[in-house]
Amino acid sequence: xxxxxxxxxxxxxxxxxxxxxxxxxxxxxxxxxxxxxxxxxxxxxxxxxxxxxxxxxxxxxxxxxxxxxxxxxxxxxxxxxxxxxxxxxxxxxxxxxxxxxxxxxxxxxxxxxxxxxxxxxxxxxxxxxxxxxxxxxxxxxxxxxxxxxxxxxxxxxxxxxxxxxxxxxxxxxxxxxxxxxxxxxxxxxxxxxxxxxxxxxxxxxxxxxxxxxxxxxxxxxxxxxxxxxxxxxxxxxxxxxxxxxxxxxxxxxxxxxxxxxxxxxxxxxxxxxxxxxxxxxxxxxxxxxxxxxxxxxxxxxxxxxxxxxxxxxxxxxxxxxxxxxxxxxxxxxxxxxxxxxxxxxxxxxxxxxxxxxxxxxxxxxxxxxxxxxxxxxxxxxxxxxxxxxxxxxxxxxxxxxxxxxxxxxxxxxxxxxxxxxxxxxx
Amino acid sequence: xxxxxxxxxxxxxxxxxxxxxxxxxxxxxxxxxxxxxxxxxxxxxxxxxxxxxxxxxxxxxxxxxxxxxxxxxxxxxxxxxxxxxxxxxxxxxxxxxxxxxxxxxxxxxxxxxxxxxxxxxxxxxxxxxxxxxxxxxxxxxxxxxxxxxxxxxxxxxxxxxxxxxxxxxxxxxxxxxxxxxxxxxxxxxxxxxxxxxxxxxxxxxxxxxxxxxxxxxxxxxxxxxxxxxxxxxxxxxxxxxxxxxxxxxxxxxxxxxxxxxxxxxxxxxxxxxxxxxxxxxxxxxxxxxxxxxxxxxxxxxxxxxxxxxxxxxxxxxxxxxx
Numbered sequence: 001x002x003x004x005x006x007x008x009x010x011x012x013x014x015x016x017x018x019x020x021x022x023x024x025x026x027x028x029x030x031x032x033x034x035x036x037x038x039x040x041x042x043x044x045x046x047x048x049x050x051x052x053x054x055x056x057x058x059x060x061x062x063x064x065x066x067x068x069x070x071x072x073x074x075x076x077x078x079x080x081x082x083x084x085x086x087x088x089x090x091x092x093x094x095x096x097x098x099x100x101x102x103x104x105x106x107x108x109x110x111x112x113x114x115x116x117x118x119x120x121x122x123x124x125x126x127x128x129x130x131x132x133x134x135x136x137x138x139x140x141x142x143x144x145x146x147x148x149x150x151x152x153x154x155x156x157x158x159x160x161x162x163x164x165x166x167x168x169x170x171x172x173x174x175x176x177x178x179x180x181x182x183x184x185x186x187x188x189x190x191x192x193x194x195x196x197x198x199x200x201x202x203x204x205x206x207x208x209x210x211x212x213x214x215x216x217x218x219x220x221x222x223x224x225x226x227x228x229x230x231x232x233x234x235x236x237x238x239x240x241x242x243x244x245x246x247x248x249x250x251x252x253x254x255x256x257x258x259x260x261x262x263x264x265x266x267x268x269x270x271x272x273x274x275x276x277x278x279x280x281x282x283x284x285x286x287x288x289x290x291x292x293x294x295x296x297x298x299x300x301x302x303x304x305x306x307x308x309x310x311x312x313x314x315x316x317x318x319x320x321x322x323x324x325x326x327x328x329x330x331x332x333x334x335x336x337x338x339x340x341x342x343x344x345x346x347x348x349x350x351x352x353x354x355x356x357x358x359x360x361x362x363x364x365x366x367x368x369x370x371x372x373x374x375x376x377x378x379x380x381x382x383x384x385x386x387x388x389x390x391x392x393x394x395x396x397x398x399x400x401x402x403x404x405x406x407x408x409x410x411x412x413x414x415x416x417x418x419x420x421x422x423x424x425x426x
Numbered sequence: 427x428x429x430x431x432x433x434x435x436x437x438x439x440x441x442x443x444x445x446x447x448x449x450x451x452x453x454x455x456x457x458x459x460x461x462x463x464x465x466x467x468x469x470x471x472x473x474x475x476x477x478x479x480x481x482x483x484x485x486x487x488x489x490x491x492x493x494x495x496x497x498x499x500x501x502x503x504x505x506x507x508x509x510x511x512x513x514x515x516x517x518x519x520x521x522x523x524x525x526x527x528x529x530x531x532x533x534x535x536x537x538x539x540x541x542x543x544x545x546x547x548x549x550x551x552x553x554x555x556x557x558x559x560x561x562x563x564x565x566x567x568x569x570x571x572x573x574x575x576x577x578x579x580x581x582x583x584x585x586x587x588x589x590x591x592x593x594x595x596x597x598x599x600x601x602x603x604x605x606x607x608x609x610x611x612x613x614x615x616x617x618x619x620x621x622x623x624x625x626x627x628x629x630x631x632x633x634x635x636x637x638x639x640x641x642x643x644x645x646x647x648x649x650x651x652x653x654x655x656x657x658x659x660x661x662x663x664x665x666x667x668x669x670x671x672x673x674x675x676x677x678x679x680x681x682x683x684x685x686x687x688x689x690x691x692x693x694x695x696x697x698x699x700x701x702x703x704x705x706x707x708x709x710x711x712x713x714x715x716x717x718x719x720x721x722x723x724x725x726x727x728x729x730x731x732x733x734x735x736x737x738x739x740x741x742x743x744x745x746x747x748x
Binding site: 189251254301 | 621633
């Protein structure tokens with residue numbers, strides 16, 4: 001067998017495994033950023049929904065994205081059986097798994113907007129609907145030879161396809177679910193419902209950071225010229241610049257280097273460089289990451305002020321940074337590296353590519369938001385509401401949805417403290 | 427006035443007239459608290475007979491420093507002359523009576539239990555002497571904090587010399603054992619009020635979003651820095667302004683003293699005129715939206731000078747110790 005075929009397959013398999021490991025990163029990210037009483041639920045439902053999205057992707061998702069069809073949707077190759085694809089210089093099954101992992105990540109991001117208040121049933125139903133109706137069309141438009149691909153849309157590893165799509169679904173969900181109990185006061189001011197474990201959150205960022213080498217560098221889908229090394233380098237630089245920028249901006253504006261902000265800065269850098277990692281020079285990767293670290297800080301403040309309760313900052317990290325990352329190639333794509341589309345504004349490409357990128361952002365973002373909003377509205381009507389009752393939300397989703405705590409001993413201890421008498425006060 | 431509720435009515439009638447003047451307001455607080463103590467002692471006399479021995483009831487915290495706002499919590503203690511189980515029980519009961527009376531008169535209980543109904547703050551002179559010695563020896567954060575609270579104590583009723591003599595001993599030990607640095611380290615961290623770009627750092631979350639916590643960010647740097655200088659200079663006054671006045675030229679040049687005094691008084695008046703103190707908690711917050719451009723600049727100046735004063739004192743004590 002052809003050595004290149006084998007090496008490509010091996011490398012992309014490694015990439016697929018790394019991307020699937022990112023689900024682990026998201027488990028820690030969401031759990032750490034939310035309260036203890038919901039920990040078991042958040043961790044468990046993430047695994048369950050990845051299972052659902054895997055089966056749906058096998059049945060129809062892959063065919064809708066990569067099947068023969070029209071510029072809007074693919075319509076063949078359902079129930080993928082493991083065959084190799086003609087003209088693809090790697091194992092068909094490996095390519096399939098790699099793509100499956102991406103669809104799973106996008107769904108996981110969408111569920112960030114459900115955190116701490118949605119019923120388990122809402123997760124199950126939306127996991128299916130998102131994996132059939134929301135994600136595949138956009139992936140087809142950009143990666144499956146659809147209409148945006150024909151325009152030369154640049155999205156190397158999915159700033160738009162994976163991150164913006166997930167974030168827009170999360171946005172629709174946060175609007176429909178409304179803020180968590182206790183997030184906002186009567187006068188509209190926001191309270192800080194701090195996550196229960198910054199160590200989990202920081203570790204999640206490291207796992208995601210490493211996983212991103214699979215995400216971006218794996219998206220070369222070949223070992224040709226070891227180009228994946230350059231892509232990985234750009235990815236790492238953007239993440240580094242993102243965390244530094246977030247530290248500087250939070251220190252400057254708030255007087256303290258806020259830990260959650262720094263962590264979100266690293267993720268924002270990674271999301272932003274996802275579109276552009278293969279198309280820009282290293283200095284541009286640093287700049288793209290740096291700007292995303294500042295954007296994410298202001299974006300989080302903006303959404304909070306607008307009364308949109310986004311517990312894990314999915315809208316800002318994946319949405320705002322995803323938009324910036326997608327647009328960034330319209331500025332920074334170099335003539336040598338722009339194998340898809342045209343060079344950016346700063347390399348004599350004029351406004352053409354920037355326009356294509358903006359068109360991609362608007363059309364994909366609007367599609368993901370509108371379709372998710374409609375689906376969730378219908379679900380809400382049919383399922384007698386998407387949100388748990390007030391009592392259930394207060395006791396936590398661990399209890400209400402599953403009947404057992406993620407941290408049984410800790411929660412018992414907490415109750416004892418609350419019930420005991422204060423020592424000194426009269 | 428024979429009941430706490432009558433005193434409460436007196437307070438509600440009177441306080442509005444003095445709520446714009448720092449000195450008049452604090453005089454009124456003194457008067458109200460004094461009346462509560464008198465009623466309490468009468469109540470005790472009816473139930474348990476007369477006071478068994480000389481004692482002093484003293485105020486700490488903002489009342490001790492003569493720096494109360496319209497609303498204030500309770501911080502107080504009792505020192506009595508003779509020792510004895512029955513005497514001890516009597517004064518604890520008196521402390522309880524007074525703190526309940528104060529609560530009825532409009533002063534919320536102290537969260538940290540710094541009140542004369544707590545055995546920790548209600549002792550005979552000799553027991554106090556023993557306890558203060560322990561606080562001085564121990565370097566735990568909590569005990570040093572209590573010591574600093576005690577140093578702001580001001581006698582409001584009874585024999586003031588009981589408190590004075592204990593404070594003199596405390597000061598002597600601090601100087602003999604070079605404990606100033608220990609006291610400094612206890613107040614080393616306060617919340618920054620000014621960012622790197624010179625902007626005012628406001629609360630970003632909660633009901634007080636957009637407001638600045640003037641107690642922690644503006645008042646504390648002045649109060650803590652001047653208290654340290656006062657201890658260093660053997661000054662027994664408790665209010666920040668009178669401590670400043672008494673500081674010798676070598677500790678703080680007259681020009682600086684005048685500046686800090688002006689800024690601190692301005693701050694106290696800002697708190698009275700601009701904060702919307704409908705209760706104790708709210709009285710610590712100043713909404714930035716309610717300030718004019720000039721007022722914002724003034725607040726900034728106060729914050730900057732407070733931080734500068736604090737740095738100055740820290741350096742002074744650090745240098746001295748090495």
